[in-house]
Amino acid sequence: MITNLWVLHALLSHWRRHPLQLMTLVLGLLSATALWSGVQALNQQARHSYDQASSQLERLNQPxxxxxxxxxxxxxxxxxxxxxxxxxxxxxxxxxxxxxxxxxxxxxxxxxxxxxxxxxxxxxxxxxxxxxxxxxxxxxxxxxxxxxxxxxxxxxxxxxxxxxxxxxxxxxxxxxxxxxxxxxxxxxxxxxxxxxxxxxxxxxxxxxxxxxxxxxxxxxxxxxxxDPESDQDIARLTDSFHLNLSALSLLAFLVGLMMVYSAVHLALTQRLALKRILYACGVSQVQLLGWLMTELLLLSSLIAIPGLIAGYWIAALLLPDVSASLAGLYGADIPPQLQLPGGWWHSGLLMAVGGTLFTALVPLIKLLKQQPAVQHSNPGIPVILNITGMLCALAAICLALLGDSLLSGFMLLALIFISAGLLLPGLLNRLLQWGQHYSGSVTQLWFWADARLQIAPLSVALVALLFALSTSIGVGGMVEGFRLTFTGWLEQRLAAEVYLRAEDDEQAEQIHHWLTQRPEVTAILPSGRTDIQLNNQPIELRGIQPHATYSDHWPLLAATPNTWAQLDEQAAVLINEQLARQQGWQIGDWLHLPGSMQSSFYLAGIYSDYGNPKGQILMSLDTLEQNWPDTQRGSFALRVIPKAVDPLLHDLRLSFNLSGTRLLDQQAVKDYSLRLFERTFAATQALNLLVLSVAAVALFSSLLTLSSMRLTQVAPVWACGVSRRHLVGYELLRLLLLALLTALLAIPLGLLISYCLVTLINVRAFGWALPWQYFPLHWILMILAALGSALAAAALPLIQLARYSPTRLLQGFRDDH
Amino acid sequence: MLKVTNLAKSHSTPQGTLELFRGLQFSVHSGESVALMGESGCGKSTLLHLIAGLEDADAGQILLSGQDVTAMNDSQRARLRRHALGIIFQQLNLIPSLTVHDNLAFQARLAKCLQPDRLTQLIETLGLTELLPRYPHQLSGGQQQRVAIGRALAARPTLLLADEPTGSLDEQNADQVMDLLLTLVQQTGTSLLMVTHSQRLARRMDRCLTLHQGQLT
Incomplete structure (x- = not known):
């Protein structure tokens, strides 16, 4: 046992000699665990609330x-x-x-x-x-x-x-x-x-x-x-929301694990000599494997604990925005305090330890097969990477053509990421080879050739950067596109100047009568609503009084030539996009709705209805009331001379004691909707930024870890007569070039991700499609972010190189560190 | 061609300052080959580094073709190495990202003095024709040292500094490399200052200097 402990002591002493590698491992696993467990904490908190709200109360189906x-x-x-x-x-x-x-x-x-x-x-x-x-x-x-x-x-x-x-x-x-x-x-x-x-x-x-x-x-x-209908199926309705968050946190987890892989890989390959000594001293392969696993288990368990604490902190930070989104979108009620079951800690610990062991698998096999230490000297990229990348891309194309579920959408995204990650080193190598081919001077030749040499040791960090940048471009593009579409849609949809909801039928009648006496009110547009169940899905029926306000402004995705006239005269209906997709209904269909007096309704139009998780059917108020006598009335949209809005609101509040949420002007509704929109994507944006930060740290730690290995590569050039000042300049340029090329490749990847998000994931998760838009300014920002990250990551290793004493540089001719 | 006067160098160690040598004086004439011997740690390699401008001397003067290396800044020393010196270390002499051909031509192209015919002749003499498209990690130790010799000589240096160039090779390979090195030095008229532990190799040189307790004998 004591002998075995000496083996562990010998293995652990590596980290004492290489504190930067240890820092990389700690940072990688800490950020991976924190981001993953943080989002899982949010999801568990929400699901716990849904469970609490459901059970007996839900079955009672009472408010x-x-x-x-x-x-x-x-x-x-x-x-x-x-x-x-x-x-x-x-x-x-x-x-x-x-x-x-x-x-x-x-x-x-x-x-x-x-x-x-x-x-x-x-x-x-x-x-x-x-x-x-x-x-x-x-x-x-x-x-x-x-x-x-x-x-x-x-x-x-x-x-x-x-x-x-x-x-x-x-x-x-x-x-x-x-x-x-x-x-x-x-x-x-x-x-x-x-x-x-x-x-x-x-x-x-x-x-x-x-x-x-x-x-x-x-x-x-x-x-x-x-009310029970707002609570029903919350878990089902919010599944997509949580799945989106989980997907992003999984990506962050993988980016963090890439750092762990770098550190573990380097640590294991650098201990080949130690392994040979331990063999010589009588330690068997199995014993060595056991102790290396023990070492990784120990380290990952120790790092996972602060990672989980950081995850808890991230969850607490994001919880207000997430619960506001869930409340606004789905009416879900999430308590503001985190209450996490013991399972959260266990699963977080398991993910951290399991992730570390998984990333260590290949380096461990390599070590046991006694492969020589990685020389980082072959500028070529293994063909197997390119072939696997191509196969993944092929699988992604097949899935895009054949898949139709939300899960297949996420699998498609995963395949796109995997193939991009695998193909990146090969693509960079091709581009640099092209540069090398056209290089004029010998220093240019060395510059390009050495950049190719850097691809292999930096590939994991560069892939992390590619993922972070493309996710930012993809998700950012989707959010920005959604923002523009949503804002334009709100402008059209909220055409009336004032919206009010009476407390009961009696008050509604009083208000209606009062409004008819006001000359500044140019139109009173009452509406009603009721709920039905269609194929076990809650559907909202809305009745409106046909008016130019709707026909002139209401945004329609598909319509018959005289939709609004049909709605008014022929009891036709319009449905929202999510219901059309859910039921596969098209213009011209005849709909059979449960509980109606009328046998069927002609579908005359489909409208966009962003942010609504439920299906909705729009018809004239008369049609609604005739078919569903229990219709709740009492809501009004008012057309008012713009300058008279404020005095009218004041008088209405004074006369009918209407609370803030029952009486709103157009701007207040828009502000509320936009505020909700911002909060909905706040968590997404925050996670996005964190992923980018983790990628920058991954690049930094890779460079720092490799800086001593670079000595053997730059020392001969220095000895041949290139000054240290020039060497530092070339090193910086080389890294900026790699970051720039990665950022440029991240643009098409980001656009592809954005396309998948708006045309596949959103449709399958929420039921609405968005126009695919792109934002070149955002790309420029991302390129600058990539260059900034590279500059920040390179600063310390370059300062080190500039300050190396000649003696340190001469070590480049003595050993390979 | 090389004149070293009153050269002094010491290293800081945890135990205090370690003086390697003081008041060192010697010279190497044009076309001369000189062996530098001495026990391990006596400062032979450091002396070579000082001459190449890779390290700073504490005192003294190193004149190479009339230029004072000790008075130069980093850029001037880099230029001197590029144009006037060839350096061969015991190992890891080559640039890993470049092919054998590009390694051979590197310093000469850097010094803008590449003569393709001469390079071809060097390649043939060194027996490297078949190895030109390979990368350093694809070569044996002896092959790597042959490339290092070729690279150092391709730029037509006035002085070749070699720090145990065959130290990491077996006897047969070491002999082959040394034969080539001495032949090429003689052919080109380049001066050679070589650190070695081998008496046998030292005997093949024009002169032998021994560094002992900070003094040359």
Whole structure:
């Protein structure tokens, strides 16, 4: 054992002699782990919230009230609402972790008020006894699987706490097949006791979904209503959003791992001599492999911990923007505090360690096969790289032609990246070979030839730079294109000057009457809405009063020649783009909509509807009301003489006490939408910038690590009569050239990525297509960023070279470091 | 041709300053070949580096064809090496990114004195014709040293400095390389100052200097 520890000591001593390599390894793994685990933390936080919001509450399909800031609701507020005539029932729902580690959802409810809800009556069976449920020792209702899980706890309960009631007794287990697994339903008071939340509630369930009375003024700042339709399918709707974030974080993880690969590869090849000595001393191949793996496991585990802490920090930093996006786009409710399960730490640690071992695989095999140390002296690029790159490109073309799912879209992007990464060294070599061919002087010849020599040792860093730049060009182009399209679309879509939503039908009528008396209002355009389910998808039906405001401005992607007249006179409908793609509907189709009096509706147009995750059907208000009598009315778009908008808003607020969100002018709606747009892409942009920074650090660490190896390459040139000043100049120019060529190659790659994002990924993820646009100014910025990164990365190694004493340079003739 | 006067050099070491030599004086005449011998660490290589302007002397003067190397700055020394000197080290003499042909022509082209006929003759003499398209890492140690000799002589230097040029070769290869080196030096009339540990090689030179305890004998 002691002998073995000496082997480990000998292996680890390498890092003491090469602190820069260790720094590269630390930086690479730290950034990879941080970016990956940070985004996974965001995703897990969001999914945890969806899970919390779903389960029993979702199945009840009733609207409910929650605290504005995700706090508990004091029971006195429930009493206040009941006294004000609100048909609400209290609930306390929270996840608890059992001693064996299982996580279950505990739901405490009040059966007396809840039994007014027909849905809940169905949940319990005829065997339900109100008195037994409400009185000691109380009852716990659960599924058969949950009962099996919990039985051991009931057989050997702890002295106090769950599952004992306040009297120290065990409640009765009541099994019900209709209940979901991992859920316990019990009386509210027992749940409050177990959760140690006396007089506190998590939800107030509205027993009448049509109850639309505004909250009492004292509770408006405390509580808010969540309607079931806005909560349904949130996990499904947001899948694409999380998948996009995951894809970007995976890219960041890979870029970080490239740095790890560089460091591990170099460290292993530089220890070939040590390996030979250890062999000579009697250490076997298997032992050596074991100790090298142990060393990597140790290092990666140690580095992963600060990486996870940094990931937590990144997640906390991005969470406000992500939750604002999810709330704005999908109505999802994500608490502002990070609450991460233990699994997050474990999976992050596993990714870091697994990633390190994976990147070390090839260098380890090389080391064990006793290949000589990498000389970095063959300017040629292995043919296998080019062939594999070509094959990946071919596979990408096949996938582009045959794939039609979101996953295949991401696989296509992955293949594009892999083939670009594999082909980059060969392409750079070709370009430099061309330069070498046309070089005039001997120093030019050496300049180009030496640049070719640099491709192999710098290839991993250059590929990282290519990925970062092309992602920035691709994602940046997509976001910028979306911004332009979205802004133009908002301008057209929000043609009315004022938008208002009355609190109820009575107020709507009063407002309508009031508005007819105002001469500055040139048109009152009422609208209505209702929701239906079509093939298990929630669809919103909207009714509008046909008017020139719509026919002149509403942006249509496809339409019949007289769309608006058909909408008005022939009960035709328009649908949004996402619904058209989802259902495969086209202009001229006849649509059969569930719950309508009319047998079918003529499809007269398709309109763009960016930011809406749901399908939407537009028809005249008359058609909507005739076919769906339960249509909610009370919304108005108003055409107003522009200079009279502000006084009108003032008078409306004064006369009808309309809150901020119920009465908005055009600019306020636009501002809100654009603000939401910016926040939606804030996390994406931040991740983008981080990937670029990681690539710059990768380049820096590669150069720094290789700087001592460069001595053997530049020393003969110096000895032949090229001054150190010139050598430094050539080194800088060479690196700038490599960065420039990489940036130039990143432009077509970025455009291809942007094209895939707007025409494939967006369509498959969100249901809308965007026009593909490109932004040359952004390319110039990226080229400058690449040159800046190269300059920053090269600064320290070049200063080192300029300051090397002649003695240090002469070492270039003595050993190969 | 080379005149060294009162040359002094010391190195800083963790144990203090180590004086290699002081008041060193010697000269090498045009076309003369001189062996420089001495025990390991006595400063032979350092003396060669000082003459080549690769390191700075503490004191003294080195005159090469009348030019004072010790008074030159980095750029002037680079120019001197380019035009007047040929240097061959024990190993790693070649530029790894260039082919054998480009390595051979490198210094001569740098000095703008490349004569294609002379280069071709050198290549034939050194037996490198078949190796021209190869890269340094594709050559054996002996082949690499032959290329280094060719590169050093292609620029027609007045003085060739060789630091144990056969130190890393086996005896047979070492003999072949030395034969070529001495033949070419004689043919071109180039002066040669060569560091060696081998008495046998030293005996083949015109003169032998031994560096011992900082003094030449």
């Amino acid at each position: 409910y009230l929650v605290h504005q800031q995700q706090f508990w609701i004091p029971q006195v507020q429930y009493i206040e609402l009941r006294r004000a005539g609100w048909p609400v029932t209290p609930m306390l729902q929270e996840q608890i972790t059992l001693p064996a580690g299982q996580v279950i959802t505990l739901i405490g409810l009040d059966p007396v008020t809840l039994q007014q809800s027909t849905q809940q009556q169905n949940t319990f069976t005829s065997t339900f006894s109100l008195s037994q449920f409400l009185s000691p020792p109380w009852e716990v209702w659960l599924s058969p699987a949950s009962a099996e899980q919990l039985q051991p706890l009931w057989d050997n309960p702890p002295i106090q706490g769950f599952p004992r009631n306040p009297e120290g007794e065990l409640p009765q287990l009541r099994i019900n097949n209709t209940l979901a697994d991992n859920e316990l339903i019990t009386d509210l008071s027992l749940a409050q006791h177990w959760l140690q939340q006396p007089e506190q509630l998590s939800h107030l369930l509205l027993l009448d979904s049509h109850f639309n009375t505004p909250l009492p003024e004292s509770l408006q700042a405390e509580l808010r209503r969540i």
